[in-house]
Amino acid sequence: IADFIERLDVLFMLYLIIGGFFKISIFFYAAVAASADIFRIPNQRKIGFPLGMIVLFASVTIASNFAEHIKEGLVVVPVYLHWPFQIIIPFMLLIIAFFRNRKKKKSPA
Structure with missing residues (x-):
């Protein structure tokens, strides 16, 4: 059974x-799809x-080896990516949605 467990690394790498x-x-x-739509x-x-x-050229110029890739x-x-897309933009959209919904609730229809 030990030989079988030792050989599972090949399946993991394939996965x-x-x-x-x-x-x-x-x-x-x-x-x-997004670029074509924009x-x-x-x-x-x-x-x-x-x-x-463009992706190929950028991938070669941004990080030329694995150590640079990890540093990036x-x-x-x-x-430059996580803060704006996960915190700043959603917070700004929440504030905008709050003010828009508040304005709709105040005006009598």
């Missing part, structure tokens, strides 16, 4: 690779390749 592939695919599809491009296929080249993920991402 990580397949999971990473699907995660990247879903994020890329969302980026293509720029009002009717066919999403026209923007897929250029956006893929621990230092830059929390400050």
Whole structure:
């Protein structure tokens, strides 16, 4: 039974690779769909390749090795992505929704 347990690391790595592939695919599809919607491009296929080249170029220039990748993920991402998207923007939307709903309740219909 010990040989079987020792060989489970291969299945775990396969699971990580397949999971990473699907995660990247879903994020890329969302980026293509959002970009096509923002720029009002009717066919999403026209923007897929250029956006893929931008992602490829950005991934090479942002972090050239794994140590830089980890540093970016621990230092830059929390400050420039997590704070705005998880705290600042939702708080601002909550304040805006509060004032809009307060204005609707005061005005008699």
